[in-house]
Amino acid sequence: MGYICIMINYIKFVKIVRKKYFSILIILFSFSCGLFESNGFDLPSEKIYVALQALDQVGIVDILSEEIEYIDINYATESEQGGVIDTPHFIVIDEINRYWFVSTITSGFIGRYNLDTDELIDKIEIGDAPALMALDKEQKKLYVSRMMPMGGMMMGTVSKVVQEIDYSNPEMLMKSNEFSVSSPSPHGLAINSDGSEVSVASNTADWFYKIMPETEEVVGVVMDINSPNVEYPNNEVNRLKPIQCLYVTDNLLFITCSAGISYNPLLGTNETIPGQVQLWDTNSMTLVDSINLSWKSQPWHIIKSPSEERVFVALSGDNLYPGTAGVICLDYKNNDLQVVWDNYSEDFQKLHGIAISDDGETIYVSGRGDDNLHIIKEDNGIIIKSIPLGSDAMAAGIQSIHY
Numbered sequence: 001m002g003y004i005c006i007m008i009n010y011i012k013f014v015k016i017v018r019k020k021y022f023s024i025l026i027i028l029f030s031f032s033c034g035l036f037e038s039n040g041f042d043l044p045s046e047k048i049y050v051a052l053q054a055l056d057q058v059g060i061v062d063i064l065s066e067e068i069e070y071i072d073i074n075y076a077t078e079s080e081q082g083g084v085i086d087t088p089h090f091i092v093i094d095e096i097n098r099y100w101f102v103s104t105i106t107s108g109f110i111g112r113y114n115l116d117t118d119e120l121i122d123k124i125e126i127g128d129a130p131a132l133m134a135l136d137k138e139q140k141k142l143y144v145s146r147m148m149p150m151g152g153m154m155m156g157t158v159s160k161v162v163q164e165i166d167y168s169n170p171e172m173l174m175k176s177n178e179f180s181v182s183s184p185s186p187h188g189l190a191i192n193s194d195g196s197e198v199s200v201a202s203n204t205a206d207w208f209y210k211i212m213p214e215t216e217e218v219v220g221v222v223m224d225i226n227s228p229n230v231e232y233p234n235n236e237v238n239r240l241k242p243i244q245c246l247y248v249t250d251n252l253l254f255i256t257c258s259a260g261i262s263y264n265p266l267l268g269t270n271e272t273i274p275g276q277v278q279l280w281d282t283n284s285m286t287l288v289d290s291i292n293l294s295w296k297s298q299p300w301h302i303i304k305s306p307s308e309e310r311v312f313v314a315l316s317g318d319n320l321y322p323g324t325a326g327v328i329c330l331d332y333k334n335n336d337l338q339v340v341w342d343n344y345s346e347d348f349q350k351l352h353g354i355a356i357s358d359d360g361e362t363i364y365v366s367g368r369g370d371d372n373l374h375i376i377k378e379d380n381g382i383i384i385k386s387i388p389l390g391s392d393a394m395a396a397g398i399q400s401i402h403y
Helices: 002-035
Strands: 046-052 058-063 068-072 089-095 099-106 107-113 120-124 130-136 142-147 163-168 174-180 186-191 197-203 206-211 217-222 242-247 250-259 260-266 269-273 276-281 286-292 299-304 311-316 326-329 338-344 351-356 362-367 374-378 382-389 393-402
Touching: 002 068, 046 089, 046 351, 046 362, 058 089, 089 130, 089 197, 089 393, 099 130, 107 130, 107 311, 130 186, 142 186, 163 186, 276 299, 299 351, 311 351, 311 362, 326 351, 326 362, 362 393, 374 393
Parallel strands: 186 242, 351 393
Antiparallel strands: 046 058, 046 393, 058 068, 089 099, 099 107, 107 120, 130 142, 142 163, 163 174, 186 197, 197 206, 206 217, 242 250, 250 276, 260 269, 276 286, 299 311, 311 326, 326 338, 351 362, 362 374, 374 382
């Protein structure tokens, strides 16, 4: 027991030291190495919010100064499940109402913060490993994919819930509705611009669903015609493994699929499934186009250009195969997916979150395996610089905000 107490106190001490002094060390190191120079490329005045899963912190990175403020996430001790870690996983920003939100996938909370002060306003426990979030900023509604029962593992999960949270009260978050889908492990999540549709994809069953919040209607479709799961949305087949959803118009939806190695129970063998980026028409619930990538690429989070018909995808890659992580730019003019550029680099390890600057000229990517925030040129994918986030930070979801 004494050893455990010593370890807990040590971890607390490390977090305090890291929070207070790490940004100072980074600035000094940057000056000594000339890292403030960006090869003639003018960086925007932006802050990047990064979920640091292994540190139970959110890092707020000033792109110009490279200074990092660390926000401690300490919800777990108040959990009904009990626990000591939170694991902040994903972040969304409401720049209109001046809030940012973080999901904690281990402790099961959603936290709301003041965007101007970065101070915690309130939090709410929803359980079931809340993963990704989507905002209806006009109605002040937050949608959360609840991925698996607390304490559960990926396989055998029974969670099928998308949680709706009302944040119209400036002091208190409230659960306002729950939507059930027919497949387990809802993960990838997106909302269209007018809030009439929320789409969610099952990470294990390879189905996705369109939810109409106003009528509470839910419509689903299988994503993989080769799947043995065509008529059985409840089965966990783990073939495509959808990760993230993104609306580019009110009825055009991208879904990234990490795929990779999949066990075929009928043949008793493993098969390799290409990583995919799919484009769907949510009016007809039909596949418009799809592009296959290497089975080692593992497409993860996706972001759209604010000015062009382009999307950018973080490719997590496979650590067993160096150089398989990267970023890819896809053009979707006329609903025809074409690769504009890609950048696979051994500097990348297990890329996770992706964001884009307000002017659309700079891309930010978090490295879950390399502990860096990578800054990349939008037009060609060249790395401008990489900012260290902290040792063993396990960086996940990110969001950007101009200031």
